[in-house]
Amino acid sequence: MTDILEIIKNPDRVELILSRENGKKVYLRIASSKANVWRLQSADVKEEFDNLGAVQLLKEEFNEPSNENILPLDIKEKSDTSFQIESAVNSTSIQINLSPFHILFLDKTGKTKCTIDDISFDEASITISGSLKNNEFTYGLGERFNGANQRGKSAHIWSEDRWCQTEGNSYVPIPFVLSTEGYALFMNRYEYSFFDLGENTPDRWSITLKDAPLDLYVFIEDSPKEILRDYAELSGFSPMPPEWSFGIFVSRHGRLREFATIEGIREMARKMEENDLPWTTVIIEGWNTYDTSTYEDLKKIVDELHKKGKKVLVYERCGRLDKEYWETHKAKEDFFVKDSSGNTLIKEAPLYNPVDAPDRRLSCFLDLTNPETLDWWQNYVWKRLLVDIGLDGAKIDFGEEFPEDENLKLFSGRSIKGMHHYHAVKYGTMMYNLYQKMRPEGGICWARGGGIGAQRYPYLWCGDQLREFRFLKAILSAILSSGVSGIPFMCHDLAGYMPARDKERNIEEEVFIRGTELACFTVNMETHGTVTRPYDFSPEIIDIYRLYSKIHYALIPYLIEQARISSDTGIPLVRHLYLEFPEDEKVRGIEDEYMLGDGLLVAPVLEDSNKRDIYLPSGEWNDLWNEKIFKGPYEFSKYTAPLERIPIFIYSDTRSEVLDKVVENIRSILKS
Template identity: 25%
Template sequence: MKFTDGFWHARPGVGLHYAREVDRIVAGDGTLTAIAPTKTITTRGATLNQPVLTTVLSAPMDNVITVRVTHHKGRPDPRRFDLDVAGDARPTATVEDGHGQLTSGALTAHLDVGTSFELRFQAGDEVVTRSAAKSMAWASVAPDAAIDRGPIQLRTNPATGYMLAQLDLGVGEVVYGLGERFGPYAKNGQAVDIWNEDGGTSSEQAYKNIPFYLTNRGYGVFVNDPGHVSFEVGSEAVERVQFSVEGETLEYHVIYGPDPKTILERYTALTGRPAEVPAWSYGLWLTTSFTTDYDEATVNSFIDGMAERDIPLSVFHFDCFWMRDFNWCDLEWDPRVFPDPDGMLERMHARGLRVCVWINPYIAQQSPLFDEGMAAGYLVKRADGSVWQWDRWQAGMGLIDFTSPEATAWFKDKLRALVRQGVDSFKTDFGERIPVDVVWADGSDPLRMHNLYAHLYNQAVHEVLVEERGEGEAVLFARSASAGGQQFPVHWGGDSTASYASMAETLRGGLSLALSGFGYWSHDIGGFEGVPDAAVFKRWTAFGLLSSHSRMHGSDSYRVPWMFGEDEADEQSAVSVARRFARLKNRLMPYLLGAGREAHATGTPVMRPMLLEFPGDPSVTYVDRQYMLGGDLLVAPVFSTEGDVELYLPEGRWASLLTGELVDGGGWRRERHQFDSLPVYLRPGAVIPLGAREDRPDTDHLVDLTLLAHPGEGDDWSRTVEVARPDGSTAAFTVRRDGADLVAESAYAADGWSLQGVDGRRVAAEAGTARLA
């Protein structure tokens, strides 16, 4: 939201009341409070007839400083995100000779009493960022002011006051994150509204809006407000990032790293770490697609077809029409096409498959749940007490009120019955079209509930699976989210189209989401809207099966590989490509599970922008067409039919996972790949644990385990990797140089594991040691 007309003027109808100076600073127990007049105080009379901004600094954990700026404190404080503030915070606050500072770990905030306002954040002598002159304000806004209020432009009663703050952008500083955004990966120059919308992947709107960004200068910023937060990223003020909220109080957290992994670790310590997901969820998911015709026979034909073609399948997903049309959601199988759901689920489980079903929190008027929920008061209401309804999506649909504990428990019980019937997972679709002209059961501000609704919805569904299946077995396939939503994985990218351009924008969205604290991510292989040609489908298949999670799904057409080419003698056919990469992913399971454990423990995502692994390399600043899968595999999807791809390899000697070829990094390279190939490189010094089984992801990965080693330079090089055991513990393996040999050692007593070099040489372990000469 832009308030200014150039550098000197406010827009018509806008009054900008900037913090001009600091009148006084008071140190408390771990807090610092500054009083900032919005006029320069030259006489006692100048203290009258002006707004004053009160700035309180505190620290919820070490290396994080909270800034809370208030104009009028008499208004109720709006609902904020739930944060874990029971950490290791040991802040110190001092005021001496008019200089106040609050220190949290390595990060210190500085304020000075004087005639120019400046809030400065430093790590030692280095200025991390600062909020200087004309950078903190209360804005009074007339109803007819010449500003674009963004997605809430059409509200009946527009806000009359906004709080805003700006932080400096240094030369060469680049901003990332702000949720799953499909536009440019680097956010500089953009205006970003934190407001969940169902807008597809080819628009400026986003399903997962997160008011958190990080930069390549060692810090991140989290605005703790679930409502409409408007970011101007080097756009309105080109030297600064501005963020503004409606109301009288603005709260944000400056999170010091200095490296991006540490920033994410601290951010997810505040907002929640991703849950671990089960091994079976990493395998290939296949769906009925959205509007296609299907029944149990159709489903069986797909499952049989995958088995007959040796394409391993882990999960089958039933999309919307598992329920009867006009009844979404009644959470009942449509008896016309699924007359024996209990038997069907039992038969699918007997084939080693897991089952996912589509749901959303919208209750159609034709659903029996509508009358039940209306009678009990479980649906969101209008101000006059009537149930809020509209006809967009489902005729006469209402909305479950997740601010009501009773309504939440009611909905969870309906899902619990499905889990006990045999459903293993839920696709939690929608959750973005949340109205603001409503009254919530707990009295929440409708403006804040619009984004927060997705969190409460996914949390309720995830809790059912944890309660019924246990920790580590719960997994969603979720579309919407707000800050903290990473606790309820997995999330997918929403409605893409069947094109290379949409494939690329989908990846940009995933990279942005990864830098917003989300550990796992997926997308619709082949694109959702339209029918992909065979080339797009095959290229997207390779990309999708080298993502954290993999699903073939479409809107009005099926996505089974043989519909895009199945010549068994052709290694480039869609069936051959799907088989190759689905089996490869299953072999990578010990490695992927390790990356998932890291996501759960530290917040580092499984799919990683290059920035996370190579923060000191300026060449990765804008790289958005490749990523690291875990810490040791570089993946560059191919976005062309011809197979031409440009990729960047950082310094060192890299090794192709698919061919074993060694390539020197330190620059850009061009390659051409057939459909059954793409650039997948082992990082120098990598040790990749590979499972022996290609047919499924959820096996004992220690049986006939292979350690694929690409040793680093130096006689003292060594690397230890851990592989999950069936009981949930881990077995450690260390690979090191011993003169001209590679030696692998482990205390793991079972026979069968081996050491393999990227050149294909292999040796089996003997008595816990393998030596590759």
């Protein structure tokens, strides 16, 4: 533990002067800018605190008000070795004990919710830590494929494409943890950090931050929903997606080249119509987005599909423009990140996809710190695509690849540290805003990769999974963990995008249907990859897929209603049961059920089985299939769920104004 040399008490902040092991001083500031939200910052030089953390940087970048005003504090002595910090607008408080050192975060009743009892520094990192209770669950850390509850685990906050993995990787890591004890921790930096939530020492949490000053927010609230709202107010609410984007997307892997021509796209549309399979949007992965020689054909197929009421997205790689297209797009070298030798072809971030590209590939990255780059990219390159051709947005891939090598130079002169995450977030936010500006019915990003603020795009997708049952669990885990990390709209490739490795244990028809059922009851549905296309299965499987496609479209009024709530509050559309029933200890460890909005409990079958156990929390629940009423808490042992059926229960206490009609329509579809 670092020694405390001095305490400075000011009307709106408290500063602790600490001594490092090397004898150098470090300054720790504690302040509050919103009721029940506390901010801890460090600096190596007195009064030189970096107030531009991740969320402040984003708001400055996009000319948004900060909504942060440092609140006046009331500092009370409790003893010679402790004092309490309160605020007139805060119902929470902080108690600082000097010997032994503790920072206690108290709720309005004076109960300790969170404790920090150790802060240590070395030349390149800061570690802050505290205690965990025996029955405490800690959710979040962004998109996680190994569970929404991260208690007993550790995680690197560093976006990576490890291709079809479920451990140790995340395309969208968020340094945010939500505890069942009524608090949340948020490290407000884009630089690399490491969270240990009881893996090394079961009753201890710790956060290590590298190459940046400490900037930790602590939220203390009565409910998890209030914490998520506080976090959204700080980091940005997710915009409401266009209504058409809640439908069904059709995509194929680019290497197949199926959507690289007008004929290939027309063939898909014809097959979908022949089989009476509804869809809204096509992602034409495989079409060379920046090859201007294709633009005449691109315009032709976009106009053709628009006349049929469809939408069209192209595929691109987070702004990478290959040099062969520079001349036709009037690109300049200064538009791109350079190394110390002036080269614009630079190595992508380490730990890229070890299957497809084990070595660091070379790419040209847009320099998003150069205003001229931003103007050219938006008002020349993409204006042609959005206005002249009429595209409705893009699938933006590989947001995890921006490097932080020390030899890289940015136009603005800012440090390269933190750009690995910030580049993807700034690019995605910029492009989403551009789509709204240039498309009359709104446009969307279908994006992979990012960090703090990624909810601003607002659609992210879960990346790459195999068509196996275990990856259905991983997909749901990613959706739930993202939701409790401030990302309300997480999409995915329905049932995975690559064939199973173990085909005997993962019969494709069965995984496909169980994946279809799961996707039906999420924000939207998207088929993608090199796997079997929906219309190429047997007639029986096509019939089930058609049924759930139509159910999904019947759900859309409810999805739109609930998505508006998500956009206004930060509460995810697909919700961990804990968010709706925080007092029910039984739901805390359940990660194979969820609430879709506040009115539907969904219990997907995620393994090779036609039965599953189901828990219904307190309240009245109506079975979608047989209309039976159950009083919760209620537990089913081996609820029967044949391949064509996903267990769904309607919650009587829903506040939805449209759900009754939606359920009526779904039941009509089921009977037809």
